[in-house]
Amino acid sequence: RIILLLVTTVGFxxxxxAQDLNPNLGIIPAPVSVRKTSGSFVLSQETAFLADSxxxxxxxxxxxxxxxxxxxxxxxxxxxGQTVNNSIVLTSAGTDGLPAEGxxxxxxxxxxxxxxKGAGMFYGIQTLIxxxxxxxxxxxxxxxxxxxxxxxxxxxxxxxxxxxxFFTAEFVKKYIDLMAAYKFNTFHWHLTDDQGxxxxxxxxxxxxxxxxxxxxxxxxxxxxxxxxQFDDTPVDGYYTQDEIRDxxxxxxxxxxxxxxxxxxxxxxxxxxxxxxxxxxxPGSGYQVQSTWGVFKNVYCPSEKTFAFLEDVLTEVIDLFxxxxxxxxxxxxxxxxxxxxxxxxxxxKKLKLKDEHGLQSYFIQRIEKFVNSxxxxxxxxxxxxxxxxxxxxxVMSWRGEQGGIEAARQNHNVIMTPGSGGMYLDAxxxxxxTEPLSIGGYTPLDKTYRYDPTPExxxxxxxxxxLGVQGNLWTEYIATENxxxxxxxxxxxxxxxxxxxxxANKDFKDFSEVRLPNxxxxxxxxxxxxxxxxxxxx
Ligand code: TNX
Numbered sequence: 359r360i361i362l363l364l365v366t367t368v369g370f371x372x373x374x375x376a377q378d379l380n381p382n383l384g385i386i387p388a389p390v391s392v393r394k395t396s397g398s399f400v401l402s403q404e405t406a407f408l409a410d411s412x413x414x415x416x417x418x419x420x421x422x423x424x425x426x427x428x429x430x431x432x433x434x435x436x437x438x439g440q441t442v443n444n445s446i447v448l449t450s451a452g453t454d455g456l457p458a459e460g461x462x463x464x465x466x467x468x469x470x471x472x473x474x475k476g477a478g479m480f481y482g483i484q485t486l487i488x489x490x491x492x493x494x495x496x497x498x499x500x501x502x503x504x505x506x507x508x509x510x511x512x513x514x515x516x517x518x519x520x521x522x523x524f525f526t527a528e529f530v531k532k533y534i535d536l537m538a539a540y541k542f543n544t545f546h547w548h549l550t551d552d553q554g555x556x557x558x559x560x561x562x563x564x565x566x567x568x569x570x571x572x573x574x575x576x577x578x579x580x581x582x583x584x585x586x587q588f589d590d591t592p593v594d595g596y597y598t599q600d601e602i603r604d605x606x607x608x609x610x611x612x613x614x615x616x617x618x619x620x621x622x623x624x625x626x627x628x629x630x631x632x633x634x635x636x637x638x639x640p641g642s643g644y645q646v647q648s649t650w651g652v653f654k655n656v657y658c659p660s661e662k663t664f665a666f667l668e669d670v671l672t673e674v675i676d677l678f679x680x681x682x683x684x685x686x687x688x689x690x691x692x693x694x695x696x697x698x699x700x701x702x703x704x705x706k707k708l709k710l711k712d713e714h715g716l717q718s719y720f721i722q723r724i725e726k727f728v729n730s731x732x733x734x735x736x737x738x739x740x741x742x743x744x745x746x747x748x749x750x751x752v753m754s755w756r757g758e759q760g761g762i763e764a765a766r767q768n769h770n771v772i773m774t775p776g777s778g779g780m781y782l783d784a785x786x787x788x789x790x791t792e793p794l795s796i797g798g799y800t801p802l803d804k805t806y807r808y809d810p811t812p813e814x815x816x817x818x819x820x821x822x823x824l825g826v827q828g829n830l831w832t833e834y835i836a837t838e839n840x841x842x843x844x845x846x847x848x849x850x851x852x853x854x855x856x857x858x859x860x861a862n863k864d865f866k867d868f869s870e871v872r873l874p875n876x877x878x879x880x881x882x883x884x885x886x887x888x889x890x891x892x893x894x895x
Contacts, residue, residue, distance in 0.1 A: 384872050385488050386850050387541060387857035388864070389507035390460075397467040399500045401490060403430055406445035408437035415611050416479040417448055423487060428498070446470040446486075448479060459543070460508030465489070465500050477613040481507065481541050492882060511810070513772055513825025514856035515544040515617075516849060518841075521551035521628070522650065523832040524570075524595030525841065531608050532838075536845070536885075538612035540853035545609055545616045546684060546827060549597075552627035552647040556596045557618070561669050562633065569628035570596040573648040602677055610679075617682045617736065618674055622667060623657040623720050624690030630655055636663045638698040650833040652689045659695070659704060659720050668727050675731050682751065683728050687721055688738035711744070718744030725750060736772065739764070751824065755780075758812045765815055765822040774827040779805035782848050783831040786888045795834045795844070802890045806851035806865050828852040839886045846880060846887030847873060 382388045407424070409417040412434045424430045437449055445468075452462060452473035461474035461482030472482035485505060490498050516537055518525065525533075534545060549557045555569030571594045597605070609616050630637045630644035637644060638658035647653060657663045674683060692713035695701040701716060710716055717740075725735045725747035736751045739760025746752070751770040754761030758778065761771040774780045776798060782805075784798035810826040828849055835841055850873065854863060869890060880887050 380871055382862075382867060382872060383489060383501060383503060384875050385485055385505075386868070386872050386876055387854040388862045388868070388872075389485065389505050390859055390862065391504075391506045393504040395466070395502040395504060397502045399465050399467055399470055399502065400444075401428070401430070401446075401470075401498045401500060402444075403432070404444060405430070405432060406442050407432045407434050408442060408445055409434050409448040410437050410450055412436055414448075414479065415613070416477075416483055419480065419611065420448070420483045420486075423483075427487075428490060441469070443468050446472075448472050448474075448483075450475050450479075453478070456506075457508040458512065460506070461485070463503070463505040463507070465502045465504075467502060470500065477543065478508070480538075480613045481509075484539055484541060487539075492879065509541065509857045510859050511823070511825030511856050513544055513827070514542045514853070515546050515772065515774075515825065515827030516542055516845075516852065517546035517548055517619075517774075517827055517829040519548040519551070519830060519832040520556050520595075521548060521554040521832075522593075523836050524554065524556060524593050525832075525838065526595075527597060527601045527605055529838050529841075530605055533841070533845075534605070534609050534612060534614055536849065537614055540850060541857050542849075542853060543614055544825075544827070545614050546619060546829075547616055548619045548621075548831075550619070550621045550628065550686075551625045552653050553650075554593065554595075554646065555628040555632065557602065557620075557674070558596060558598045559670050559673050560599070561673065562666070564632040565629060565670075566596040567632070569632040569646060570594060572628075572646045575648045575650075599673075599677060606678060615680045616678060617680050617684050618678050619684035619686055620667075620670060620674060621686030621688075622690075622724065623659065623717060624652070624688065625686060626657050627653050627655060629657070633666065636660075636666055638694045638701065652691060654691055654693050656690050656694055657720075658698065659701065659716060664723060667724060671724070671728060672731075675728070675733055681734055682736045683733050684736045684753070685721065685724055685728070686738060687717075687741040688755070690717060690740065692717070714744035716744070717741075718747070721750070722747040753827070755829070758814075761823070762812055762814050765819045769822060771823050772825055772827055773810035773823060774829055775808075776800075776829075778808040778810070779848075780808065780826065780828050780852065781831070782828045782844050782852075783833070783835065786844070786848070787891060793834075793840065793843070796831070800848070802848055802851055802869065803865055805848045806854065806863070806868060808855050809860060810855065826852070826856045842886040843888050846885060847877065847890060850876060 382392055421434050424432055453475055459477045461472055461478040463482050463485055464471045474482045489500050553572045555565045559565050574592050606616055628646045631646045634640040634644050636657050637655050695713045705716055721741050728735050736753055739752050739754045742760055752764035753772045755774050757775050761773050764771050779800050783796050784800035785792050785795050811820045811823050
């Protein structure tokens with residue numbers, strides 16, 4: 359009996375030890391490994407702050423955080439390599455074997471050390487910031503721990519559509535702040551569409567003089583739910599090139615690359631309204647659109663159009679240092695090209711099969727131009743139709759099929775399927791209880807559970823999946839508060855899809871253990887968000 363009791367007790371002890379109630383220490387996205395050690399580190403005004411390079415972007419970011427958020431005025435000093443008690447040390451020493459963007463964060467009772475290079479240091483700092491309890495003033499207690507961390511995917515994106523509704527430069531920065539805190543590295547900026555041209559192009563001033571104004575929306579065409587109270591005002595706005603340069607730097611300081619999107623050949627009504635000669639029926643009175651959907655008129659594949667787009671892309675490429683330029687390519691109906699004598703002649707002359715061949719010719723020609731400037735194109739999965747441009751990366755949005763096909767053709771892929779929960783304009787709950795949206799039931803757990811590497815691909819083909827992206831289209835999002843409501847907390851789930859190793863994903867731990875503190879942080883920062891409810895609610 360005594361033996362039995364002993365066995366049971368030992369058994370219980372083992373179980374208690376294994377049952378760590380907060381194995382990820384609240385961190386979102388969950389790290390690769392978290393090894394808790396005993397004790398804590400007290401961060402105070404007496405703590406020293408040492409860095410290999412005091413001007414490093416990540417170091418400057420953390421110094422600003424300490425000053426402005428933690429209210430600690432600690433000057434950064436050069437790290438000579440000597441151990442200093444009660445210090446935070448940011449160093450590139452001790453990074454052997456760390457994958458790209460990775461970091462090692464060690465907290466002992468005497469020191470906090472982040473070993474990392476480049477972006478990894480910034481991510482180590484983001485994790486550290488999550489471990490500093492809020493509202494603790496000058497003496498925050500940090501749990502001792504050893505964390506090793508690096509991302510699952512090199513492309514971790516969020517898209518914002520600033521065309522259907524316009525959002526200020528200041529708000530775009532807020533969006534970037536959120537991205538940085540959750541280890542996203544790519545901001546896809548959807549800058550042109552049927553309902554607005556939002557980027558200043560010096561050579562074509564009418565793009566913003568005319569193309570950045572859209573009339574009020576009276577009737578949306580996805581649902582007939584009435585009344586559509588939210589959108590009875592015209593929408594105006596664009597970013598000057600100075601504002602854009604400022605935002606690019608702001609993002610770069612947070613290790614975020616901005617990929618600009620210039621839509622072609624479809625979603626071009628704002629451009630056609632500004633310069634009608636770029637369409638196949640210049641006399642037909644093109645207008646900036648005030649309803650949603652897909653419109654018949656697109657750019658005509660004429661020499662005039664190519665000259666225009668090359669000029670536009672030249673200014674875009676001069677502004678944005680990103681490797682990728684997104685050229686759209688989605689939802690371009692072929693009716694206008696079918697009716698155009700010019701297009702039919704061109705199809706014959708170029709010996710193309712049909713209008714899909716013409717779209718492929720269009721995109722390939724643009725790709726050549728973009729490649730000649732040392733950049734690469736990304737296009738929505740429609741660019742597969744009629745044949746992929748040789749170096750194109752495919753953004754798979756109509757499910758995963760486009761991405762699967764592209765990977766099989768040895769092309770890089772970014773997964774962003776609505777069916778996989780990556781459409782953050784979709785409903786977070788029941789239609790009857792949610793504010794007006796485009797539909798498509800996408801509760802938090804659906805987004806969370808998405809895995810961007812489809813079973814249908816072989817391990818070699820899976821290597822073409824660069825990563826994943828959440829898309830925020832704004833037909834039904836007229837205000838900053840609603841952007842936040844739709845984005846939050848689902849973007850946290852996307853961050854975990856993009857960053858966290860598959861084996862470490864755990865919806866229960868994410869939603870029940872870690873999420874509450876992050877929602878409290880959102881409250882403190884004054885963000886709007888949707889309170890997650892049980893599935894089906
Ligand atoms: C389809 S996703 C579009 C967008 C819409 C979106 C609404 C994609 C490449 N095209 O123009 O805003 O659906 O969810």
